[in-house]
Amino acid sequence: MTLRNTTVSYGSIAKILHWVIALLFLAAYCAVYYRHWFTEPKTPPNMTALHLHLSFGISVGVFVLLRVIWRLSNPAPEEPPGTHLEHLAAKTGHMLLYFFMIMMPVTGYIGTGLGAEFFYLFHIPKFEETALFQWLVVDTIGITFKEFEKPVDFFHKDIGGALLVWILILIHIGAALFHHYYKRDNVFTRMLPTIKSKKDTE
Template sequence: MPWTNTKLEFGAVAKIFHWTSAAAFIAAYAVVYYVIWFMDDTAPEVLPVLNIHWVLDMIVGLSVLPRLLWRLVNVQPDQPHASHAEAWLAESAHWGLYGLLILMPLTGYIGTDAPTDFGLFALPSFRETALFGWMESQWGITWEGFEPPVDAVHHFVGKWIAWVVVALHVAAALFHHVVRRDGVLTRMLPGRSVA
């Protein structure tokens, strides 16, 4: 399998970005729903579990920029024959997914008042950063005024929008695979190559 994309398939780097983001995104959801359904979110033992969610969010968030750059410098595989409306919907859906992969980790990070511990190092909470200190001094923003709306956006998008966007993406991939049989899904599967 080539490292870069071709007109027929995605290369290994694009596949690694795709499946790493997908796995981290789904795992982050599994962890946070475990907390919601099975833990007392005010208990101190919830923080190490939430830290796993935050680490996974950071993996998603920090992989978006290199993933977008890789997409921009690489050839994209040809789209199957589709109407202009279908092509526009597919492109819009992909950019919507990228927006989601930016918005969720960003609002999660800037709305959390705890460091994210990666084991070898910790990422300070947004409240402890120079940027928030500058916002506080320049605009008179307090954490108590800043955090609730950011947290509300994160939870609303996570609860009501993210699932819909991801479900549509999965449904479209399955539609191409089962109904159209046009290879759209298989060209993104790990280890697959048309060569």
């Protein structure tokens, strides 16, 4: 198993980042929907679910930053045999997933008027309290936090919260299964952890 991607498979760093981010991304959704559907406003479970949402979301942001740096310095494996349209669809799907993986943590953080209790380990101040907010939003753009948060919240809650992201993820999973069971190529397995067989170690 190599750390870097090869021409035929993702390396272990790309695999770890893919699966850790996938789990955290899904956990961020689960926490916020648990809050909406199963808790009463402003009760302790309601606030715990919110802080878990913020913690999972911020973690996605940190890992995505590492992933983008790694991806830019480390090209993906070669495309499997397929039509031009299939390659275009795969590329577009991955670009859109990257777009939401970056934009959801960013809009979540900059549009929230509340600091995060990061897994109840330490406090992360809200964007409104930072020098960057003061310089960029107040001094440069010249608007208040209320005016700033409206479009940011619209993206985070109405676009990111809509079915669109789920459909994108379901198509992504469907495509992986389609490659594995129908096309029978290595597109799915090249993102899976490599398990050393006894034969390899002998």
